[in-house]
Amino acid sequence: xxxxxxxxxxxxxxxxxxxxxxxxxxxxxxxxxxxxxxxxxxxxxxxxxxxxxxxxxxxxxxxxxxxxxxxxxxxxxxxxxxxxxxxxxxxxxxxxxxxxxxxxxxxxxxxxxxxxxxxxxxxxxxxxxxxxxxxxxxxxxxxxxxxxxxxxxxxxxxxxxxxxxxxxxxxxxxxxxxxxxxxxxxxxxxxxxxxxxxxxxxxxxxxxxxxxxxxxxxxxxxxxxxxxxxxxxxxxxxxxxxxxxxxxxxxxxxxxxxxxxxxxxxxxxxxxxxxxxxxxxxxxxxxxxxxxxxxxxxxxxxxxxxxxxxxxxxxxxxxxxxxxxxxxxxxxxxxxxxxxxxxxxxxxxxxxxxxxxxxxxxxxxxxxxxxxxxxxxxxxxxxxxxxxxxxxxxxxxxxxxxxxxxxxxxxxxxxxxxxxxxxxxxxxxxxxxxxxxxxxxxxxxxxxxxxxxxxxxxxxxxxxxxxxxxxxxxxxxxxxxxxxxxxxxxxxxxxxxxxxxxxxxxxxxxxxxxxxxxxxxxxxxxxxxxxxxxxxxxxxxxxxxxxxxxxxxxxxxxxxxxxxxxxxxxxxxxxxxxxxxxxxxxxxxxxxxxxxxxxxxxxxxxxxxxxxxxxxxxxxxxxxxx
Amino acid sequence: xxxxxxxxxxxxxxxxxxxxxxxxxxxxxxxxxxxxxxxxxxxxxxxxxxxxxxxxxxxxxxxxxxxxxxxxxxxxxxxxxxxxxxxxxxxxxxxxxxxxxxxxxxxxxxxxxxxxxxxxxxxxxxxxxxxxxxxxxxxxxxxxxxxxxxxxxxxxxxxxxxxxxxxxxxxxxxxxxxxx
Ligand SMILES: Nc1ncnc2c1ncn2[C@@H]1O[C@H](COP(=O)(O)OP(=O)(O)OP(=O)(O)O)[C@@H](O)[C@H]1O
Ligand SMILES: [Mg+2]
Numbered sequence: 001x002x003x004x005x006x007x008x009x010x011x012x013x014x015x016x017x018x019x020x021x022x023x024x025x026x027x028x029x030x031x032x033x034x035x036x037x038x039x040x041x042x043x044x045x046x047x048x049x050x051x052x053x054x055x056x057x058x059x060x061x062x063x064x065x066x067x068x069x070x071x072x073x074x075x076x077x078x079x080x081x082x083x084x085x086x087x088x089x090x091x092x093x094x095x096x097x098x099x100x101x102x103x104x105x106x107x108x109x110x111x112x113x114x115x116x117x118x119x120x121x122x123x124x125x126x127x128x129x130x131x132x133x134x135x136x137x138x139x140x141x142x143x144x145x146x147x148x149x150x151x152x153x154x155x156x157x158x159x160x161x162x163x164x165x166x167x168x169x170x171x172x173x174x175x176x177x178x179x180x181x182x183x184x185x186x187x188x189x190x191x192x193x194x195x196x197x198x199x200x201x202x203x204x205x206x207x208x209x210x211x212x213x214x215x216x217x218x219x220x221x222x223x224x225x226x227x228x229x230x231x232x233x234x235x236x237x238x239x240x241x242x243x244x245x246x247x248x249x250x251x252x253x254x255x256x257x258x259x260x261x262x263x264x265x266x267x268x269x270x271x272x273x274x275x276x277x278x279x280x281x282x283x284x285x286x287x288x289x290x291x292x293x294x295x296x297x298x299x300x301x302x303x304x305x306x307x308x309x310x311x312x313x314x315x316x317x318x319x320x321x322x323x324x325x326x327x328x329x330x331x332x333x334x335x336x337x338x339x340x341x342x343x344x345x346x347x348x349x350x351x352x353x354x355x356x357x358x359x360x361x362x363x364x365x366x367x368x369x370x371x372x373x374x375x376x377x378x379x380x381x382x383x384x385x386x387x388x389x390x391x392x393x394x395x396x397x398x399x400x401x402x403x404x405x406x407x408x409x410x411x412x413x414x415x416x417x418x419x420x421x422x423x424x425x426x427x428x429x430x431x432x433x434x435x436x437x438x439x440x441x442x443x444x445x446x447x448x449x450x451x452x453x454x455x456x457x458x459x460x461x462x463x464x465x466x467x468x469x470x471x472x473x474x475x476x477x478x479x480x481x482x483x484x485x486x487x488x489x490x491x492x493x494x495x496x497x498x499x500x501x502x503x504x505x506x507x508x509x510x511x512x513x514x515x516x517x518x519x520x521x522x523x524x525x526x527x528x529x530x531x532x533x534x535x536x537x538x539x540x541x542x543x544x545x546x547x548x549x550x551x552x553x554x555x556x557x558x559x560x561x562x563x564x565x566x567x568x569x570x571x572x573x574x575x576x577x578x579x580x581x582x583x584x585x586x587x588x589x590x591x592x593x594x595x596x597x598x599x600x601x602x603x604x605x606x607x608x609x610x611x612x613x614x615x616x617x618x619x620x621x622x623x624x625x626x
Numbered sequence: 627x628x629x630x631x632x633x634x635x636x637x638x639x640x641x642x643x644x645x646x647x648x649x650x651x652x653x654x655x656x657x658x659x660x661x662x663x664x665x666x667x668x669x670x671x672x673x674x675x676x677x678x679x680x681x682x683x684x685x686x687x688x689x690x691x692x693x694x695x696x697x698x699x700x701x702x703x704x705x706x707x708x709x710x711x712x713x714x715x716x717x718x719x720x721x722x723x724x725x726x727x728x729x730x731x732x733x734x735x736x737x738x739x740x741x742x743x744x745x746x747x748x749x750x751x752x753x754x755x756x757x758x759x760x761x762x763x764x765x766x767x768x769x770x771x772x773x774x775x776x777x778x779x780x781x782x783x784x785x786x787x788x789x790x791x792x793x794x795x796x797x798x799x800x801x802x803x804x805x806x
Contacts, residue, residue, distance in 0.1 A: 152671075225663065227659075325800075379668070381672065382671070382672045390659075390662060390666055390669075392662060392666070416689075417692075419667060419682045420686050420690065421690070477682065542674055593674045596674065597676045600676060600677045604664075608661060608684075611657075611660040612657060612661070
């Protein structure tokens, strides 16, 4: 029997000394990828040295999507085939998206679940598929810069994203072949980027106004723990809306009431350039002759612009106020500005006035989210074993159930710290009833019709009983990514009712598999080789974790026989990893995983005791209430 | 080999704190963060899927325990539950008429506020008043609970529930007034 090699603390005997982990900011307008190298987090540039990848995908040629700046150049030629601001359509139903689509001149259709699809020259494309193209491009950039496969990524989402939007983002990453370590809220990522640099203590407000979304979050940083106290915002408010008010103004002041799709795109690009110029100039002359040869030139002053966007900026302050109240605070220590639209002077002014603090700006507001995500990815992938940084995030919107009369009963209120599990008991209302329909919604309103429908499922196989006799316990669990899973069980008889969750939004696993297969078909690379590499990685990860655990706790928590059993199984798996049989590696990895479950449970128990060890109960001050 | 962490102990023991209404909020917070530091799923991002599931369950339980104990009403209700008092016992409890009349008066004040000239000040004032009443009931609860006087403990609990509901309605109105 081969002797087991035990790693010295802080030293790994394994091939993957430092893992390749990246943070990805998948933005409405621009996307970025960053990574920690040599202890420093930095954004990665493409071959031309550009850091920001425009979040634009052109589908003019079937099978050959074009991403980024080249796609942007195709936009006015092929408006319907060039998808911009796709993030605004993620996880949305066709109804929700119509207004967006009208502005962007997309042709929409919908899939079987009522989700949006864009009609392009390459056929129908879903927002998830378009986002996957952007992610694929960033992944390729990272793999060439870091010279190897990516072990995992943290992908950021607006804190205010609902369940369907998060699920869609995760689906896009899966499609792009990315192992998602965590979905991280953008403002939390920004706070991490600042918090870790300055080792600050205190309350931080993160004001993030990007292209398409507005987010406000309030966090407390204490002893390495980032606790999100409250979060709010608006998933449909951002720099795009500033552009739109300028477009409307240009149209009004040139007396045009109808425009062509191509003209609209051009007008919008012009509006955006004008807006960005107004951040440093007090007035800008707009030349409309390329769009309407007969139109007179117009000038937009910063004052006029500020008057136009005033109502939009005010809306963000209302959300800030609500967020402060939810956090039970009336002031903060620091304000962090994130997003390109915080370059607008009016925005900076009103925000610093509102919080009575000069905002922190030393990290580039365009990069701060990706940098924070890279740091968190580095921690999660295990490159910083000594790190005691921890993020405690919240769910942004309440989860509830439909009850009689189309009303919502809240199960998990918004701003509850995740992960969270809540159980709720249901009963039957008719004699002999054997099925029960459950409808899960997300939102703050009282009527089901005003909330977003997340999932419907039916409990079947309830034994027939008199009304009210069956007791069905439904458990809702939201994991650390903010994603929901539901399980149900009939209590009175011990019979487990079968639950089928049919997501109203997001992709089913079989959809993903089908899409993966079709994308593999024209993807390069050998599927089998990839499969073996993946199984090997999973096997190494398990061995690595288990060896470290055995070295630390094996003697204390296992008897000699138990320990021998685990060591033998570990050695067996290590031997298999030398070979090339993916099937066998998979089987042995699974069996070792099962064998180590009890050890894992004991270790967790020990962690709890250690966390509280050394704090004597009688030292507690006797204090009443709060 | 069978063993799994004990998820059945009471919330106070989970934090290593004595079962009592009096609690040091800072200490509770510090212990909460220390526990999450060990149990949070982020600590298990590279672990087996079994360990990840276990971590989600534990971390969720610690969150639930923290939320329950953090606020006086949650703590009081939980102490009653530990003492075997059911929701049913609570809802059968008869509240004295004096308290109900006082509640009605507070509610009328709340409803009249939007029509007032200075609604902002009025709502501040009302919030103070409700908070004062709440603190009085918290003291009453603690006394009854410590003296094993279940009847009075239930009564204080039910009153706290009434006041808490009124408080959230008043806070909602405050929010509306602020948002304009
Ligand atoms: N100098 C500037 N002045 C005003 N606005 C600017 C300036 N530079 C960039 N912007 C605006 O910032 C927006 C893009 O910001 P950013 O790149 O942060 O958004 P995003 O991350 O893609 O979107 P989101 O975070 O909403 O998903 C665009 O609307 C752009 O016009
Ligand atoms: Mg952004």
